[in-house]
Amino acid sequence: MNLAQLLVRSARVFPTAPALFRHTTLIADYRGLATRSARIAGGLTDGLRLKPGDRVGLFMDNCPEYLEALYGIWFAGLVAVPINAKLHPREALFVLQDSGALALFVSEALSTDLMALLRGAPALRHLLIPGRDEYLKLLASEAVTEPLHRAPDDLAWLFYTSGTTGRPKGVMLSHRNLFAMTTCYFTDVDQVAPQDVMVYSAPISHGAGLYNSAHVLAAARHVVPESGHFDPEELVALSRHHGRLAMFAAPTMVKRLVDHVAQSGSDPAGFRTIVYGGGPMYAEDIRRALDVMGDRFVQIYGQGESPMTITALSRAHLADRHHPRYDQRIASVGVAQSLVEVRVGDAEGRPIAAGEVGEVLVRGETVMQGYWQNPEATAATLRNGWLFTGDVGSLDDDGFLALKDRSKDVIISGGSNIYPREVEEVLLRHPGVAEVSVIGRRHPEWGEVVVAFVVGRPGVSPSEAELDALCLEQIARFKRPKAYRFVAALPKNNYGKVLKTELRQLDQGLGA
Numbered sequence: 125m126n127l128a129q130l131l132v133r134s135a136r137v138f139p140t141a142p143a144l145f146r147h148t149t150l151i152a153d154y155r156g157l158a159t160r161s162a163r164i165a166g167g168l169t170d171g172l173r174l175k176p177g178d179r180v181g182l183f184m185d186n187c188p189e190y191l192e193a194l195y196g197i198w199f200a201g202l203v204a205v206p207i208n209a210k211l212h213p214r215e216a217l218f219v220l221q222d223s224g225a226l227a228l229f230v231s232e233a234l235s236t237d238l239m240a241l242l243r244g245a246p247a248l249r250h251l252l253i254p255g256r257d258e259y260l261k262l263l264a265s266e267a268v269t270e271p272l273h274r275a276p277d278d279l280a281w282l283f284y285t286s287g288t289t290g291r292p293k294g295v296m297l298s299h300r301n302l303f304a305m306t307t308c309y310f311t312d313v314d315q316v317a318p319q320d321v322m323v324y325s326a327p328i329s330h331g332a333g334l335y336n337s338a339h340v341l342a343a344a345r346h347v348v349p350e351s352g353h354f355d356p357e358e359l360v361a362l363s364r365h366h367g368r369l370a371m372f373a374a375p376t377m378v379k380r381l382v383d384h385v386a387q388s389g390s391d392p393a394g395f396r397t398i399v400y401g402g403g404p405m406y407a408e409d410i411r412r413a414l415d416v417m418g419d420r421f422v423q424i425y426g427q428g429e430s431p432m433t434i435t436a437l438s439r440a441h442l443a444d445r446h447h448p449r450y451d452q453r454i455a456s457v458g459v460a461q462s463l464v465e466v467r468v469g470d471a472e473g474r475p476i477a478a479g480e481v482g483e484v485l486v487r488g489e490t491v492m493q494g495y496w497q498n499p500e501a502t503a504a505t506l507r508n509g510w511l512f513t514g515d516v517g518s519l520d521d522d523g524f525l526a527l528k529d530r531s532k533d534v535i536i537s538g539g540s541n542i543y544p545r546e547v548e549e550v551l552l553r554h555p556g557v558a559e560v561s562v563i564g565r566r567h568p569e570w571g572e573v574v575v576a577f578v579v580g581r582p583g584v585s586p587s588e589a590e591l592d593a594l595c596l597e598q599i600a601r602f603k604r605p606k607a608y609r610f611v612a613a614l615p616k617n618n619y620g621k622v623l624k625t626e627l628r629q630l631d632q633g634l635g636a
């Protein structure tokens with residue numbers, strides 16, 4: 125079955141339900157959205173002569189056209205290659221070359237710089253810019269009558285990893301993978317009704333965009349904010365206008381939203397569900413978020429290779445404040461989602477006992493087919509039917525997964541493992557610490573020592589002695605940072621993830 129059937133079904137059952145908004149302006153109802161996508165599909169196949177399985181890139185800022193183009197690609201049995209709009213044109217070019225994309229939907233503003241490089245991607249034949257001739261021609265094409273039938277393992281979404289280490293790899297996700305992810309949204313994250321509103325304030329090319337499918341299936345509303353990105357003030361305004369807002373946000377965005385709501389005294393009632401994930405959410409931060417905005421949060425843990433679907437920490441878990449293990453639970457990433465098995469394993473993937481730390485492994489319907497034209501990387505990551513995530517954690521007796529860190533971020537000092545997150549959680553308890561990130565620095569005697577990068581709250585500067593005292597109260601002496609670096613901000617990638625590689629370089633550059 126083709127993912128575009130989700131849209132066809134909603135268009136049939138709820139033809140006049142509002143589907144797509146730019147900010148507060150209605151652009152299309154479900155019938156309109158399905159028709160536009162079916163026409164784009166007709167244009168891609170009859171006009172541009174693309175064949176099932178061909179790749180089509182999407183290099184667009186968050187915009188309403190993203191969804192009609194995506195479903196147009198799926199309708200026609202083509203493979204969508206989402207490219208983060210914040211990438212440098214050269215990085216986008218790499219994705220286009222590697223995937224062999226024949227056509228590209230591209231925002232006007234992003235097309236200019238890219239055009240100069242396109243000799244490097246000779247396979248790319250068509251640039252489709254919303255509002256321009258070629259795009260309008262697509263929309264004027266004869267609509268395909270129905271989505272092209274797809275086998276479960278046929279590719280739908282070729283997603284490039286952010287490539288913080290080495291070159292990006294194309295994660296091959298099939299129609300089956302994304303159907304399973306959609307089902308998990310309903311079982312593990314949230315129920316959705318037609319009046320509900322998904323707002324895209326994080327990049328549609330990433331997890332936030334993938335959540336469109338659950339909302340298309342439920343015939344809910346899709347809102348692209350005017351700014352196209354994350355702006356707390358704008359979100360609060362949208363929550364007032366539309367109500368019943370659901371969104372996906374990285375923990376750093378949640379923090380900014382919560383700060384804004386607290387400072388402005390805004391009513392959070394228009395936010396229904398805030399799904400957070402993509403990076404660590406510290407216990408102190410989620411506690412504050414719940415205090416300020418109420419029980420509106422759900423955590424997910426996933427990665428491109430099993431998108432949005434490894435574990436979830438439900439609204440009910442986060443609300444269960446009297447549970448004897450509440451403190452551990454809110455610092456965890458929750459329990460396995462319903463269509464995956466999660467295991468913590470040793471280097472060979474054998475399960476290890478509850479409480480022991482090992483690599484997180486995943487098996488199930490949502491796990492990728494492999495990396496695009498990269499059998500070595502696929503063989504290293506998919507072994508004996510399990511996805512080796514590269515994340516390190518431990519499961520408790522109730523199945524809650526405490527994520528420590530990426531295995532490459534674990535610090536080994538004097539032969540002992542130190543998980544940066546554990547130290548970060550402690551430092552964040554200091555009221556003067558707004559953000560913190562802990563890395564390892566090479567050391568001739570210890571192998572590595574702990575270095576903490578600290579961002580202070582405005583007007584407060586925590587002293588090293590206070591931070592040291594806090595660590596000595598809470599964690600083993602050897603885990604205490606040997607150096608503190610006070611900085612104005614932490615380097616982050618486009619999804620709000622802290623770039624530890626850059627911190628390590630910065631640490632070297634600053635000298636001991």
Ligand code: AMP
Pocket residue numbers: 285286400401402403404405423424425426427428429457513515527529530
């Ligand atoms: P990406 O494939 O770019 O989405 O990155 C996935 C990685 O982000 C995972 O392998 C984890 O290291 C991290 N991550 C995702 N969700 C969470 C979460 N809820 N808590 C902590 N880390 C997370």
